Amino acid sequence: MDAAEYLKQSSCLSNYGRPQVAILDFGSQYSHLIARRVRELHVYCELYSCLVTAEELEKHELLAIILSGGPSSVYDEGSPHVSPEVWKLIEERNIPVLGICYGMQEMAYVFGGEVAPGLKHEYGKSFVKRVEGCNSQVFDGMPESFQMWMSHGDKLTKTPEGFKPVAATDNAEFVAIENLEKRMWGLQFHPEVTHSPLGKNIIENFCVNIAGAKQDWVMTDYANEFIEEVRLKVGDGHVIGAVSGGVDSTVAAVLMTRAIGDRFHAVLVDNGCLRKDEAKNVLKRMREDCGVNLRCVDAADRFLDLLKGVTDPEKKRKIIGTTFIEVFQEEANKIEKEMGASCDFLLQGTLYPDVIESISYKGPSATIKTHHNVGGLPATMKLKLIEPLRELFKDEVRELGIALGIDETSVWRHPFPGPGLAIRILGEVTKERVKILQEADAIVIEELYRSGHYRKIGQAFVVLLPVKSVGVMGDGRTYENVASVRCVETTDYMTADFYHLPYDVMGTMSSRVINEVRGINRLCYDISSKPPATIEWE
Template sequence: PNEFQMWMSHGDKLTKSPDGFKAVAATPNAEFVTIENSERKMWGLQFHPEVTHSPLGKTILSNFCIKIAGAKQDWVMTDYANEFIESVRAKVGEHHVIGAVSGGVDSTVAAVLMTRAIGDRFHAVLVDNGCLRKDEAKKVLKRMREDCGVNLRCVDACDRFLDKLAGVTDPEQKRKIIGNTFIEVFQEEATKIENDLNGNCEYLLQGTLYPDVIESISYKGPSATIKTHHNVGGLPDTMKLKLIEPLRELFKDEVRELGMALGIDETSVWRHPFPGPGLAIRILGEVTRDRVKILQEADDIVIEELLKSGHYRKIGQAFVVLLPVKSVGVMGDGRTYEWVASVRCVETTDYMTADFYHLPYDVMGTMSSRVINEVRGINRLCYDISSKPPATIEWE
């Protein structure tokens, strides 16, 4: 087509093409969106073809990789797995690895890969930071051990995390505290494993994805750090463990494809993402034990209703946010003054861009009725209709 939509998120633009290049595509306010030098077979783009909001992006990438560069279409996800397994065996040698496992698709795939690479020398650890979903620690232990064959232990660090978060309201400070405490716990666990096994535990496995890296680190120029991810930009300078991040160059849909290629069950592969800091960044304002309990109950109801109504698999990510706002309500014959919560559901495959999910009113109504009637502490439920950009998927 002569005109098509592409996603641009730049604060700058090219004002002059380099020698030998000519403009072949433009927007009303950017003259050199696409440039080419046909003699040298070089092209330049100032938009993102790889994201959901660029509908013809995959066609552009395919044309370049296959028709121009002549790449063979013989690569499969199992190749990625085999390459990682070989490289990690060479890197780790006879050392032991401790694994950061949350039960989400990212850490599950990473843990299965590491287990297949070094077997019993991989020690998976779930840190219960007091901000997990309802009964999450018990469910993850059962699923990872029985379904995925991963040797997983759980460290109860609830009080340690929640005590450090007391009085903290700034989202970046929350992420830094959780990131630092997270690594502290893992360093302690690595020492215990080393002492127990008389082995050398030098490495930490994490399920960091490519969007996490992009949002956390500004590589060059004016690109901004959007927010710190606890497993990227939130690491303390004193961290003694060396990181292994097998998914660092993959998007979420690619991780799911890899999980299926590894034979991981669909329930684990299609779980919605859950942030490393957990509910701490879905509780706006101070994180308290009471507010965590309220949000756990509300979130559990919303996910249950999405599964019942058949919308869960159609949604890229869904959760509840507890706002630092109270509203007046009526329960029975009495007046209430309780917290406001918001449901967030988005459609996305790459998690770099996202549209809010058009959830049917009847499903919203059931969610609202159940949350307000069953969760003590919430008397008003809203629905977030923001897209990314300009909003992010998470609120903090």
Template sequence: MDIHSEKILILDFGSQYTQLIARRVREAHVYCELHPHDMDIAEIRAFAPKGIILSGGPCSVYDPGAPSFDERLLELGVPVLGICYGMHVMARHFGGEVSAAGKREFGHAELEQTDSTGSLFDGFFVEAKSPVWMSHGDHVSKLPPGFTVAAATANAPVAAIQDPARQLYGVQFHPEVNHTPRGEILIDTFVRKICGCHGHWTPGQIIEDAVARIREMVGTDQVILGLSGGVDSSVAAALIHRAIGEQLTCVFVDTGLLRLGEGDQVMATFAENMGVKVLRVDAEERFLSALVDVEDPEQKRKIIGNLFITIFEEAAGKLEDARWLAQGTIYPDVIESAGGKTGKAQNIKSHHNVGGLPEKMKLALLEPLRELFKDEVRALGDELGLPRQMVWRHPFPGPGLGVRILGKIKKEYADILRQADAIYIEELFQSGWYDKVSQAFAVFLPVRSVGVMGDGRTYENVVALRAVETKDFMTASWAPLPYDLLARISTRIINEVRGVNRVVYDISSKPPSTIEWE
């Protein structure tokens, strides 16, 4: 079975939510790809989508230089769903009008169906009205010929439009975000019922397809992979090992900036339990030496990344028969490294994956997870039999503790942070809160504070705790951990970790803060 035979094309007009649209389509077990709004019509025809989704965007369709698209795609005869800006460009193409709304609408709204002749809202309404998330300043002020108003809100009399005969649909709200509680049902209906996709994109089918492709590409060649212990590289290693067994050799560079006991856990999981060949390189001293007196987080990332490449090359150079370099690159890495496909994304921090290694090492590149989102990678990890604690662990930055130690990095600070973080995570597990939050970690602050222990004055370090709740990591809220849990964690860290006399809790959300501190 070709798992790519049914696919949805998503054209990106610059919305911050475009990746969420793709994730919702994948959750319906249908393959999809994100492409720029100005994708060439010949490429679209070659892609042969079963349906097309036009994303939202920050511009108005009547603005000078507003994102355009090849309007011939609307004549291909496949179903089209326009979301916000996508609805506006579709409405204008077919003779409608779009203008500034008398009252802009941002946030929650109550949607009411006004025309049930189409199937887009099948299963969406369980009551007369359904909550949706709006984010717009424009509206369709004149319907295109052949279209009807499918739904409305108090402030948006044209909140959804449809022409079922031509399989054209548009919604003013954002069904892809979690703030539209039943939005995933609408997207599922569009891709499965309206576009006619059957849903072959499942973990088992993805693994079967990937194993076959890896075997065909690699043949009898040797493959090397940089194993970090993170979810992506671990799942990539397990998948490739299933495909080619002993032809895979993993290089595990222990930077000295990993979590407590993580190096031993990686070796136990892969080398001892799974029989994967793993070369472990103890490089703590080299990394700490290279980072002496470095405080800028961007400089830290570059130093750690470049040194990792150097050490990996040294280890891989001993494997003279290797012809392939495997990486745990996933789909968001590809999108972000391309500037969000629109060229408008701002670089908040340099990415730790994608690029650099293959050109230097003269090896062919193998990226079996390149088409997958993080949640899909985790699902594959479960299917491959990796330990749940490894597959579902919270995200960990590529530079490791190097960007969770603020300011200068020293071994003493790394050891303190490792112990504090381990206590924090242990308490979250024991209390049942680990799976309730999306990401939790400790941060070492470059400040000291006065304290009292016993009858003596102390002047020691401060550790900050961070825990957030999020679905997409684009926005996040700080997690309301119980006071008694925070008190227990703080007491344990101060009592058990020598060098810490104060623990604080971060109650900042994203935005305006980021999830990581650096």
């Protein structure tokens, strides 16, 4: 199943009829941050391709539209543009529009302004000055001059008819423009990034004060809506669920259990690539603490046999994704025989970043990697997907977990990928290499808890590298595996920076791993950020 087909098959249920701010993505590295900032205001929004059709947008109650930045130049052949039908829809519904960077230039291009290369590119911090005597509503409550983040080479050289400038910098005369009659505003800078300290004020002014969006996107309401709607969708049927024990699948499983009780059948598949004692611990926690009807399927040999000789990360993900669904389908068939009832639905804990990273648009973001539960699903899959978290970011899932009363240890557990340690073992996955990585990973996580750093880190794990190094242990020479520790700080998992772990903690980790794990004689620390790297190595 490709990503487009996945979107047709999947359902997040509760959000389809919700009033929303639509963000049209022109391929900016910051597009997801716009969504994050809007959600932080408790306003619901969704991200779409800039090539979205008017027919698709017409299905939704649109409160406002935000046009993102992008790497293209509006005047170049082949650059992405909003369709005329969408502009017509905006006019007919009188929908307020905010254009950011390329989005402002797109607005100017469409309505007769002029965009040209700047004499110099403008990247980094810049001070924006409001036009004297102009009290634009988008800048309500803000000072006359404020710091914003610039990232552009082109600039607006002539405003479209009916638009007036409302802010400038020393480098550009038209840094912010507005047309009150059309209810359109344009910004050359990026209010969505953290380097724009008052950027959230601008987004709030636009979404709440101008567009009139209600700040009612709260997790308790979301949970109640999901529970009611899934009861209608499933009826008297049964649902099988993919449960790994991570926060995403735990929250999804608790939601489904609250909705249909024991007619939800959670399945933990031991693919041979779980963390140390993972299956045993997850079974205990989910059954005893969360009241979830969970069974464990030991399919370790099946997965490891299929992964023999496979080194390409995309092939690993697709093999694991396909086999997961096969196992689920088999379990669904067993449940049907046991219960004498059909099992037609599959619950997954897919998150919004999984969807964004797995779907490639022309113009917007290229595919980074295929997530096993998005683009890696087989076309032959018969189960219908239910994904209550598909429109949520990780911090929103945690907020939902707290609202559901799930214990903090489960809610604040670091993410663990569906393919498991298979994508943290670079090169071929074998039972022996899994065992080595399990032991090293357990030590690192234990030391993060012991030192008080676990909750400060967004995600932490160990990667087993496909190289060996010379070492000395006692009086003998060793030639063993090299491993790397990866710890990152992040809130949305779309961008991340390496965590500045103290040297003494690193030293303890290194000493313990090398001394206690037979097969590793060198431990490194990954200090790359996302972008340009990803959080996982594969």
